Amino acid sequence: MPVRPDDLSNVITRRGALAALALLGIAGCGGSVAATTSTPHWDYNAEGPDHWADLDRGYATCRAGHAQSPIDLDSPTELHPSDHIEIDYRSISSVKLLNNGHTIQAAVPADSGNRIVVDGTAFTLTQFHFHLPSEHTVDGHDTAMELHFVHTASSGRLAVLAVLLHAQPDATPLTPILTATPNRIGLTRTVSAVDPREYLPTDLAQFRYQGSLTTPPCTEGVEWIVLRHPAPVAIPDVDNYRALFPHSNRPTQPRNGRPVVLAGPN
Numbered sequence: 230m231p232v233r234p235d236d237l238s239n240v241i242t243r244r245g246a247l248a249a250l251a252l253l254g255i256a257g258c259g260g261s262v263a264a265t266t267s268t269p270h271w272d273y274n275a276e277g278p279d280h281w282a283d284l285d286r287g288y289a290t291c292r293a294g295h296a297q298s299p300i301d302l303d304s305p306t307e308l309h310p311s312d313h314i315e316i317d318y319r320s321i322s323s324v325k326l327l328n329n330g331h332t333i334q335a336a337v338p339a340d341s342g343n344r345i346v347v348d349g350t351a352f353t354l355t356q357f358h359f360h361l362p363s364e365h366t367v368d369g370h371d372t373a374m375e376l377h378f379v380h381t382a383s384s385g386r387l388a389v390l391a392v393l394l395h396a397q398p399d400a401t402p403l404t405p406i407l408t409a410t411p412n413r414i415g416l417t418r419t420v421s422a423v424d425p426r427e428y429l430p431t432d433l434a435q436f437r438y439q440g441s442l443t444t445p446p447c448t449e450g451v452e453w454i455v456l457r458h459p460a461p462v463a464i465p466d467v468d469n470y471r472a473l474f475p476h477s478n479r480p481t482q483p484r485n486g487r488p489v490v491l492a493g494p495n
């Protein structure tokens with residue numbers, strides 16, 4: 230079935246749209262699947278995080294894994310000031326926003342030049358998306374939303390830079406993205422002149438740990454970098470996003486003795 234990402238407006242049913250997205254190989258938090266496989270449906274409600282492992286054998290890691298994300302991060306943690314990652318972000322001429330039924334995902338062109346360097350390995354920014362409320366918590370506290378910048382190394386490894394978003398009446402940096410959110414599953418919209426640096430807080434202190442995708446198939450081996458300090462998001466933008474996705478956060482998972490270090494700022 231030929232499906233053009235820019236012309237799904239005639240997809241009428243939710244089931245149809247989800248099937249189309251499965252064919253396109255569009256997954257949730259950082260995941261991607263082969264274009265020819267179908268992705269079993271999952272959500273944050275009846276088929277929510279407690280049931281993901283029951284929905285498909287390929288989702289078994291969501292229950293059986295021992296290094297799952299998100300987690301709660303404690304402020305007084307091991308300090309490794311020099312272990313910060315390098316964030317090499319620049320303006321992107323245009324990104325394509327997609328409502329994939331789980332989140333608003335912004336596809337970043339492969340040649341945008343945006344990357345992070347983690348322990349000497351370069352990871353290229355491929356997409357970013359949102360969760361509401363935040364998935365990671367700091368000392369047990371969540372924030373209004375969380376932004377995930379998803380990066381891929383040439384080896385295929387994933388690294389996610391997470392920014393906690395704190396709701397403020399007068400915040401504007403994310404407004405161009407969040408006011409342009411496609412309001413139906415499968416719809417896309419293009420936004421020009423996007424600079425991811427504007428979405429970062431001034432202080433780039435960062436928690437680092439080894440985790441997983443926070444959506445099925447919950448694959449482990451993901452490098453997580455969670456900025457300690459939140460960045461602002463406008464309250465009307467949060468309200469607008471909540472109207473589309475009332476909640477889209479996986480609960481925090483057991484840490485199971487994994488080290489978390491606090492690095493930077495750089």
Ligand SMILES: [Zn+2]
Pocket residue numbers: 257258259358359360377443
């Ligand atoms: Zn995510």
